[in-house]
Amino acid sequence: MAPPAERPAYRDVNVLRWLTAYTASVTGDVVYFLALSWAATRAGGPSQVGLVVAAGALPRAVLMLGGGVVADRFGPRRVAVVSDAVRCVVILATAAGVLLSSPSMWLLVAVALVFGVVDAVFMPAVGALPPRITAPSQLARVQGMRGLSIRLSNAVGPLLAGAVLVVGGEAGGFTAAGALFALSLVTLLTVRTSSAEATRRGSAWRELGDGLRYIRRHRMLAPLVTVIGLSEMCFSGPVATGLVLLADERGWGASGMGWIASAFSVGAAASALLLTVSTRIPRPGLTLCGALLLTAAGAVSLGHATSLTTAVLHGSLIGLTSGFTTTVTSALVQTETDPRYLGRVTSVTTLCTLGLAPVLFPAVGITADLWGAGTFFVGCGAICLLAAALALSVPVIRRAELHPPRVASPAGR
Incomplete structure (x- = not known):
């Protein structure tokens, strides 16, 4: 049966x-x-x-x-x-x-x-x-729903x-x-969870050190966290400032900036919706590498766009591919991580996403002032290209699949 x-x-x-x-x-x-x-x-x-x-x-x-x-x-x-x-x-x-x-x-x-x-x-x-x-097996869908x-x-x-x-x-x-x-x-308060709710093993400093060592020694998480940091540092905040400066420099005005930002959001939402309803992601590791390459190309093209229509199209492409990258990397992290370390691993990836972005905010204005706003997007493309190269160079990421390394029984089933 x-x-x-x-x-x-x-x-x-x-x-x-x-x-x-x-x-x-x-x-x-x-x-x-x-x-x-x-x-x-x-x-x-x-x-x-x-x-x-x-x-x-x-x-x-x-x-x-x-x-x-x-x-x-x-x-x-x-x-x-x-x-x-x-x-x-x-x-x-x-x-x-x-x-x-x-x-x-x-x-x-x-x-x-x-x-x-x-x-x-x-x-x-x-x-x-x-x-x-x-x-x-449903983690990619959940991350797509989270993106929506x-x-x-x-x-x-x-x-x-x-x-x-x-x-x-x-x-x-x-x-x-x-x-x-x-x-x-x-x-x-109504959400049911599986597995033990608490783990106590020593002092907070020791547990933090254990978590960081766990990531460093993990054959997938160590490079994957680096890929997440590189792929997210431009698109979790600084790109919005870059769009303002690019639209002003090209004479597209506030409405033009709004169109590009909206296209970015629509692309990201489309990616999240697609991953929510998809039954499976074929070869997610390799597809992730391809999405990073497309994001790099889209960022460079956006920086060189001469018309608002072209910029809007490139904005939607970046939203689509970067949204896919965020969803798949999050699903891979949660699939590969031992539940005992999931909070600490999540805190590291969240810090990579939100903590690195403020470092780039001053760089946006300085770069635009010295070399033009387009150069900032070329830099974003170069960082994404570096993330793609790292992902492609690590076999365990390139060949990654969204299947669990352990069997877990979700709550309420």
């Missing part, structure tokens, strides 16, 4: 609960950051916005690896629930404080600091949950933030963010 067909991730209620919680959380992040920036502008002027945003970004980057240790030590679900609850309470308390009196800079900086610390714990925990809620969630949140979040800021001011913005975090928390 043939075994029953495996349920696709997009029809798994448990996965959909996690996705709902994740979408609410990401949308809440967008609303929170816009409300925080708006409040900082009103309290201290435009020059103070960077100070407040940096106050939140710094602890998140510094403590991200520690957040992975906490997730592995106490279990990702438990850590995600507690940190989501803390975020909800902090932001709703901020809304109340702003409603009772005008927001001051010290209050906004304090909120940003606390939020950054909690975010450093929440992000590795929630990112480590997919292997505990679905079958290993991020695109939806980035599209809806600014519209929601704008509406509540107009109606309710800064207090309304923080209240809306807190409500979204509350929705994320309530939904996350």
Whole structure:
């Protein structure tokens, strides 16, 4: 008798609960950051916005690896629930404080600091949950669904933030963010997970060292984390600044920049949707290398585009291929990683994605000023080409398949 067909991730209620919680959380992040920036502008002027945003970004980057240790030590679900609850309470308390009196800079900086610390714990925990809620063969689909969630949140979040800021001011913005975090928390409490929730083996420093050594000695994870860092460092933030400078330099204006950015998002969403509904990815390792090569070519071509139409087409290509790369590398990481180390490995990949990007922000303006905005995109293409070369040179990545090295039983099946 043939075994029953495996349920696709997009029809798994448990996965959909996690996705709902994740979408609410990401949308809440967008609303929170816009409300925080708006409040900082009103309290201290435009020059103070960077100070407040940096106050939140710094602890998140510094403590991200520690957040992975906490997730592995106490279990990702438990850590995600507690940190989501803390975020909800902090932001709703901020809304109340702003409603009772005008927001001051010290209050906004304090909120940003606390939020950054909690975010450093929440992000590795929630990112480590997919292997505990679905079958290993469904991880690529789950990562595709996650990509769609991020695109939806980035599209809806600014519209929601704008509406509540107009109606309710800064207090309304923080209240809306807190409500979204509350929705994320309530939904996350209904998610069932498999395997043990906690692992305690020694001091936090020792566990962090163990996690880093685990990555360094792993034949796939060590080069794969490097590939992720190289492939994501340009496209997780700096490229948006580059698009602004490129559109201004070529005379396409703000609308032209918007068209290119939208094309990038549409391409990434199409990639995520395709991977969500696909039954399998043929030769994912080799296909990943091809996607990196196409991303490199698209970035260089975008930098040399002379018409807005051509730039929009190249933007959609970059979104499609870079979105594929992000989804497949995330699925490979979660397929290959021992569950005991998943929080720490997730924290390292998240740090590579978010932590390296700020280093490039100053380089965008300097490069554009000295050699033109197109040169920045040529540099992005060169970095992606380096990532592709590394992936192709490592046989275990080139021949990688999305099948688990171990048998795991997902919760709720």
